[in-house]
Amino acid sequence: MTEIETVTDEKWNAIIHNDVSYDGTFYYAVKTTGIFCRPSCKSRVPNKENVLVFATAEGALKRHFRPCKRCRPNGLRLPDEEWVAQITEYIDGHYHEPLTLSVLADMCHGSPYHLQRTFKKITGISPIEYIQKKRFAKAGDLLMHTDKTVMEIALTVGFPNTAHFATLFKKRTGSSPTEYRKTAGTRQGGSL
Template sequence: MKIFFNQLQPLTEGFRPCKRCRPDLQNYLTTKEQLIEKAIKVMSHTYSKEINLSELARELYVSPFYLQKIFKNKLGISPAQYLKIKRIESAKELMINSRLSMTEIALEVGFKNSAHFSSVFRKIVGVSPTAFRSALQGD
């Protein structure tokens, strides 16, 4: 009897995966990875609404400190930073695919006012929202 220590070893020796349990199709995530995926899913669906770390943690049944810690350790950014990036990406899509004003876009993606939107956009993208849209239109 031979013991294999990973899924690739038996394949290199000519064996096939078990047809009953299908270990080749299983995706094993740690509980921390599952929590991060759930947090990202929640933020992706609610990015246009006001949501803070405490509310997000409560929805996921964990403490805010724990959520912040594992999110930052795994992704290198905080949930708040992720949310800002998600909002900016959505704003860029709206700039490309709609004729909404910058204020309308800012409110649509969850910013309270266009000045804050412009500041965050410039920090993340490197140019103002107006310059970004102008570059898209070739002006």
């Protein structure tokens, strides 16, 4: 089993200050993202309690952490398909939160431009389109299977503005959320 090192104050300071002089002396992995980085990585500073420290990149790989797209520890790269799978998994679990390209890029240690281009190349749609698709699929399910109000559903799927949600929902489905709910009994599992 690979030894995990202690996150000392010295190492933590190297991480939060992106100290290049510590590159090659240790690597840090973030449990919540499944990614490992060099100390000099410019990605958002993780919560200390989510950080594991390894002496080598191989140690992090053995513990099933993936190399960061931004800092490429030891020249390792995460294949695009795996990276996009990681992003979609994150979106699937957080679609109800305010998600932007910048938030996603920060989470997955890449640039917004590269994320947009790679995601679209692999999936055929943009990350924002994927988020909308996920939100509307969940909204349709809630409309068909719950008695939540349209406002509650809008908030649940990540739309703080009910009128905006209703407008986009009608544009996407051809019916308002209320009309959609009324015809739910005649619908046979159609997807949004």
